[in-house]
Amino acid sequence: MSPAAFFLLAAVAKIAVVWAVMLAALLPNLVWMERRGAGLIQDRPGPNRVGPLGLFQAVADVLKMFLKEDVTPLYVDKLLHTVAPAILLVPALTTFAVIPFGSSIPVFGREVKLVIADVNIGILYVLALTSVGVYGLVLAGWASNNKYSLLGGLRSGAQVISYELSMGLAAIATFVTAGSLKPSAVVEWQVQTVWNCIPQAVGFVVFVVAAFAETNRVPFDLPEAEAELVAGYHTEYSAFKFGMFFMSEYANMIAASAMIVTLYLGGWSLPFVTFTGLWGGLLSIAVFWAKTLAVICVFIWVRWTLPRFRYDQLMNLGWKVLLPLSVANLLVVAWIVAMKGPA
Amino acid sequence: MTPELLLFALAAGLAIVFALAMVVEKTPVRSVLSLVVTFFGITVLAVMLAAPFIAAIIMIVYAGAILVLFLFVIMLLNLNEEAREKDSRPVQRVLGLVSALALGGLLLGLTLRAGKPPVEPSTAGGRIPAVDEIPLVGRLLFSDYLFAFEAVAVLLLAAAVGALILSRRRMD
Numbered sequence: 374m375s376p377a378a379f380f381l382l383a384a385v386a387k388i389a390v391v392w393a394v395m396l397a398a399l400l401p402n403l404v405w406m407e408r409r410g411a412g413l414i415q416d417r418p419g420p421n422r423v424g425p426l427g428l429f430q431a432v433a434d435v436l437k438m439f440l441k442e443d444v445t446p447l448y449v450d451k452l453l454h455t456v457a458p459a460i461l462l463v464p465a466l467t468t469f470a471v472i473p474f475g476s477s478i479p480v481f482g483r484e485v486k487l488v489i490a491d492v493n494i495g496i497l498y499v500l501a502l503t504s505v506g507v508y509g510l511v512l513a514g515w516a517s518n519n520k521y522s523l524l525g526g527l528r529s530g531a532q533v534i535s536y537e538l539s540m541g542l543a544a545i546a547t548f549v550t551a552g553s554l555k556p557s558a559v560v561e562w563q564v565q566t567v568w569n570c571i572p573q574a575v576g577f578v579v580f581v582v583a584a585f586a587e588t589n590r591v592p593f594d595l596p597e598a599e600a601e602l603v604a605g606y607h608t609e610y611s612a613f614k615f616g617m618f619f620m621s622e623y624a625n626m627i628a629a630s631a632m633i634v635t636l637y638l639g640g641w642s643l644p645f646v647t648f649t650g651l652w653g654g655l656l657s658i659a660v661f662w663a664k665t666l667a668v669i670c671v672f673i674w675v676r677w678t679l680p681r682f683r684y685d686q687l688m689n690l691g692w693k694v695l696l697p698l699s700v701a702n703l704l705v706v707a708w709i710v711a712m713k714g715p716a
Numbered sequence: 717m718t719p720e721l722l723l724f725a726l727a728a729g730l731a732i733v734f735a736l737a738m739v740v741e742k743t744p745v746r747s748v749l750s751l752v753v754t755f756f757g758i759t760v761l762a763v764m765l766a767a768p769f770i771a772a773i774i775m776i777v778y779a780g781a782i783l784v785l786f787l788f789v790i791m792l793l794n795l796n797e798e799a800r801e802k803d804s805r806p807v808q809r810v811l812g813l814v815s816a817l818a819l820g821g822l823l824l825g826l827t828l829r830a831g832k833p834p835v836e837p838s839t840a841g842g843r844i845p846a847v848d849e850i851p852l853v854g855r856l857l858f859s860d861y862l863f864a865f866e867a868v869a870v871l872l873l874a875a876a877v878g879a880l881i882l883s884r885r886r887m888d
Contacts (some may be wrong), residue, residue: 453745478824493848497772504780511784515745515791523791530784537780566788 379483387489391469394662395627401431403623404659407573407673416676438616446517446609453516458610461509464502465624468562471498472631473557474661475641478654487641487658488557495554496544498700499632500537503587508535509621510589510606517609525605528684532586532593535691540583542699543576546706547636560640570637577637584629586691589622591676593687630668631661638664724764731757744790748783755779769849 390649405420405428412419420631445454475487493499514526547569548554550563563569570577586593602608607618634640641648641657648657682690731754738750755778762771857865 443753450743450745453749491767493850494768494772496778497769499774499871501775501780504776507780507784508749511787512745512749515787527788527791530788534781534784585786 377389379481383480383485384489387485387487388470391474391489395466395469395624399627399666400620400623401435401624402428403669404431404434404619406670407676410670410673414674416558435616438613438619441612444616448518449609449633450516450518453512454609455614456657457513457516458507458614458621460512461506461510462617462621462624464506464509465621465628468499468502468628469631471495471556471630471636473560473640475658476648476654478651478684486557487654491557493557495556495559496541496548498601499628500541503533503537506621506625510550513610513618514606517606519609519710521602522602522606522608525608529589529606532589532687532691536583536586536593538697539579539691539699540587542696542703543580543583544632544636546573546576546699546703549706549710551659556635556640558640559636563639564642568637568639573637573702573706575698576706579699579702580637581633582634582690582695585672585675586687588625588629590626590672591681593684594681624662625673626669627665630665630672633662634664635667638668641643656668720764724761726758726759727764729757730754731761745787748786748790752779752783755783765848769853 408430409421409427419427420430423429423433444449470489471492473486473488473491477484477486479485510529510533511526514522514524514529517523538604547559550569550572550593551559553559559569585591610618641661643660648654731797734750734753736753738747741747741750755774759771759774762768762774
């Protein structure tokens, strides 16, 4: 087999694995976890009727979304109303291309790195995709021809742009210490030294808070704030189009958690353990997904614990607290690295 | 037809068709979106030129920030139909045409005079050697282009201060 053909086959196989884990294993069960977790926190059972422990609730939910009538309201911009959910979903599903989800495994005598595309620009790719995702929300709000939707869409746009800055600046500090924009290099650096969440605790906190805002999760779910905007940007959506918004929220959450794990929690590595060979490689994949799942649990825990921010509080936090913090963090890290001299 | 050529034709075609759509489209929101698709096509071209950094920056800065702000303004002012019948300044059309032709001619002239590309597309499998471009860009910005870089920084600061002053005056 030629190297090019092998590369292509390996890439397709890796994409298949990542999407299988995301779409088939994680997404449906996350909905179950979220609802059962809500029940746990609010001292009620949650969905427990469909299958053992209510585990098949997700299947029932997806079937319901497929079978419901897809209503397109009058006076909407039909084209944009239809493509908006897709514009949101596609970036959410493609962020994973640059995230290393395992160390490497030997296949037919070749080492295969467990990352779909180990590109030089790493984090910039992720930021570029999140900024495309905004269009999904803004357009859904505008095309619906409904003032609540429009307000929700505009809020989401302002929110994502504001928090993207802090998020990017916090992340850049980890790349300064690693000396490369490759996420795999950041993981390598953490394997050799220490997880970034310890030396870069400030950046870690900023990044996590910004990730909550970027995924529109409570306490930053202003775009859909049901108490004031009905359901915000997806008020006028039903059936499977609504399902796509639902899916992309969870896909975004998985991607954000995976980014947090990669940049600050050591990626696929464990301290004092080296993963070698086929089994080591497979084990590292399991470690990565376990960590990601743990971070997702924090997302769910926070959602059912904290109340929603007010809009001006959200903007104040973003611009007056997180942005200066992330700039200061970057300057300090850059100064320390410069003092030590080039690695 | 090589896969590279096919991809180039697709990306370039996308960029050109949607650039035209941006001008012709009557709904301002759709104009902005057409421009986003054009930038997407240009991004693909940058990736094909082994310049992923440029591609990411185009996406983040233009598509992700500037055009979203355009969209904001259009949505808030609710400009659903362009006020076309009130073509109050016909001189703008002439000026626009002249400057478009001048810019196009300049680009065409420079491209024709540039001579051979550094890598002959027909050799070396049409591959452009991938370099880690980010350190190169950084070094150039802080050495050869330091003055331009600082001047742009001052310009941006002036714009930010101007925006603050304008918005404060309206509040009083």
